[in-house]
Amino acid sequence: MKRNPLNILFFLAFVVLALVGIPGWYDRFVHGHRNVGYGQVITWGLWVAFYIHMLAVCAGSYLFSTLYYVFGVERFRRPARAALWISLVAIIGGQLSILIDMGHVERFWKIIFSPNFGSVLTVTAWLYGIFLGLVVLQLFFDIRSERHQQSSLAERDRRITRLLSILGLPVVLSFHGGEGALLGVMASRPYWNSPLLPFMFLVSALSTGMATLAFFFAFFDRDGRASGETQRLVRSLSAYALGFLGLYVLMEFTAIFINLYGSVYANVETFHMILYGPFWYVFWIVHLGIGGALPAWLLLVGRRSVAAMGLASGLMAVTFFAAKLNVVIPGMVNPAFRNLLTGYKDPRYVAFYTPTWNEWLIVLGILGLCGILFGLGCRYLPLFPNRGNQKEVAS
Amino acid sequence: MGHSVVNYTLTMLSDLHRALKKPVRERHWVMVVDQRKCIGCNSCTVACRAENVVPPGVVYIIVMEEEVGTYPNVRRRFTTRPCMQCQNPPCTKVCPVHATWKRADGVTIVDYKQCIGCRYCMAACPYGARTFDFGDFYTKDTPEFQPYESTHSYEIGNKWARKGQRSPIHNVRKCHFCLHRVHKGMLPACVATCLGRALYFGDLNDPKSLVSRMAVHYKGYRLKEDLGTEPSVYYLS
Structure with a gap:
């Protein structure tokens, strides 16, 4: 990818974020x-929510890439490799956060x-390794x-790539669905214990992954602008992302309605807590407002420029992270017994959570590292198949 | 069963010695909590903390308080909650590295050297009986660090000292029925200390043991029995 001022600006912003994370890393390792x-x-x-969010970016991007690699949708050939790279960077970021x-x-x-394959956590961890x-x-x-001069060798590598993508498809579906199952299997947590959760995770992955790709192509892919390719791609990706977001919100409101109507205390x-608690704005303002209504307005009513x-x-x-926070944190807000917290007084023995500065710094640091890694990939790897080949393949 | 407090203790000790002569797999350690006798003094919590040298934030046994009724007909009810030592524990199967398991005698333990500190078991426990050692000390940021905070504990037959970031710091910790005491023929610290003699300990597989007779005679109930976890703690109310 050619250098342009916007790319350099983004890269510097990521370097700053990575530097911001240093005090957080220091504190984590020393204290x-x-x-x-x-x-x-x-x-x-925060770290667990961020990990799940990054895995959603990873899974969504990878699933998008399979449209070309597995299903041969030729118009997605150009973004497919970049989607793979985003997927790789995101899983590295997610793993850093969980480590x-x-x-x-x-x-x-x-x-x-010494794995316990009876644990969903072990299975998902192994799947990450295989996926990586x-x-x-x-x-x-x-x-x-x-890079091959001989077309037979090039064809062989393309077949291997397709085979790997066919193998990767069930792996990515399993590990992100499995991520939902990781929480969903806990019978002691009524909020999580729902068969809907793995599907919600997959829908969120599709929305987050495609939104990330659309953002990337809108601001970084200057080469395809002249032919209108970028515009078409960004329009499709953002429309899909919005559609999956709509589906996710529908699932959320289904869960809200069913549980509120059921009137079981714990649920x-x-x-x-999510709707009217001290962090009500995470759901209403960040998730639904800035992350839902505003993008919908920009995509459906606004000028619809790239x-x-x-x-x-x-x-x-970005704001899908709020939805992930609202999956992880509220699931643990209710103690095992209503009066459990009367038995012992300690600042850590409370049903309340506010992330500390250290937690935020590390999240920002990981985001910065991912951005740097992504930028380096864009600079030094041929992430966009060359146009000559594309025409050749298309013809 | 009209024994004095001393007799109860002697009976439990005699039951304990009898149980220790049996193979481990033939024992089933249980606790009986007589809620009618609990006075909510929290001495069980304090004794446990001293015995296992637990830091702030970590707690193995707590006494939950509840106010029942409306004025003037009000009373307080206390529910002591150690680890339930479930026979079908949801916490062990989720551990990704086999760091926690149910022993043959029914007690669920944690191997601190194996635990990676992911806290998945804490989320899976329906009784909130597991806590994480965040590495806090009561007197660390005070003018004088008190050495008792880094003295050894002897959980599950090993010698542990909390220093730096070494285990048991950053591990999930839980009640283990003071197995290190039990194996020496002593009652768990909470049972030995209980002022109202509300806590009883022994082998359920021994029909002559006090706990066995109490659990059966008084029709003890267990917390959240509908979950199918088969707790080893019986409550009398």
């Missing part, structure tokens, strides 16, 4: 989990060498396929 906001009742916080959340990071290898390998190989063969309390569509998609991609 461990002492300066975090989560506690004994709400046991997971930092672990009490003993240095023991992560135990999941590989598949994506790296897929990128390698896909890029190499363009009602959780949904009241920049507007890109902005709308960026808003959807």
Whole structure:
């Protein structure tokens, strides 16, 4: 990709974010989990929500790439490789976030060498590993396929790429659906214990992944603008992202209606917390307003320029994080017993969670690192298949 | 069963010694909580903290308080909640690295050297009985750090000292029925300390044991029985 001022500006912004994260990393490694906001009742916080969000970006981007690699939709050939790269970067970011959340990071290898395959967590962790390998190989063969002088060798690499993508498709569906199952299997948590959750995760992945791609192509793909290719691509991607967002919101309101009507204390309390609790604005303002209504307005009513569509998609991609926060945190707001917290008084023994500065700094730092990695890929990897080949293939 | 407090203790100790002579798999350690006798003094919580040298935020046994009725007909009800040592524990199956399991004698334990601190088991426990060691100390940021905070504990037969970020810091911790005491022929710290003699401990598989007779005679109930977790803590009310 050629350098342009906007790309450099974004890259510098990501470098700044990565630097901002340094105090957070320092605190995490020196003081461990002492300066975090989560506690004994709400046991997971910002890092887990961010991890799930990054996996949604990863899964969504990868699923989009399969439209070309598996199903051969030729008009998605150009963005497919970039989607693979975004997918790879996002899974690295997500893994960083979950590693930092672990009490003993240095023991992560135990999941590989002494796994309990009866745990959904183990299964998803293994699937991430397999997926990571598949994506790296897929990128390698896909890029190499363009470099061969002999068409037979190029064809062989393209076949391998397709085979890897066919293998990757069920893996990515399993690990992100499995991520929903990871929470959904917990019978003791009525808010999570729903068969709908894995599907909600997949729908959110499709929306987030496509919105991320639309944002990227709107602001970074200058080469396709003259031919109108970028505009067509961004329009399709942002429309799909909005459609899947609509489906996700519909699922959310179905869950809200069913649970509020049911009037079971534990369920009602959780949904009241989301709708009217101290963090009501996360649902109404960030998720539905800035992340739903505003993009819908930009895409359906506004001028529908590439920049507007890109902005709308960026808003959807970023604010879906709010939806993930509203999945992870409220699920733990209700203690095991209504009067559990009367038994012991401690600042960590409360059903309330506000992320600390350290948690935010690390999230921003990971975002910065992902941005840098992404930018380096754009600069040094041939992420866009060359146009000559494209015409050749199309003809 | 009209024994004095001393007799109850001696009976439990005698039951304990009898149970220890049996193979581990033939024992089923249970606790009986007589809610009618609990005075809400929290001495069980305090004794447990001292015995296991637990830091702030970590708690193995708590006494939940509840106000029942309206004035002037009001009374307080106390529910002591140790780990339920479920026979069908939802917390063990979710552990990604086999760091927690149910022993043959029915007690669920955590291997601190294996635990990665993911806290999935905490989320899965329907009783809120697991807590995470965040590495806090009561006196760390005070003018003088008190050495008792880093003295050894002897949980599950091992010697643990909380230093730096080494286990049990950053591990999930839970009540283990003071197995290190039980194996030496002593009652769990909470049971030995209970002022109102509301806590009882013993082997359910021994029909002659006090806990077995109490659980059956008084028709003890268990918390959240509908979940099918088969807790090993019986309540009398």
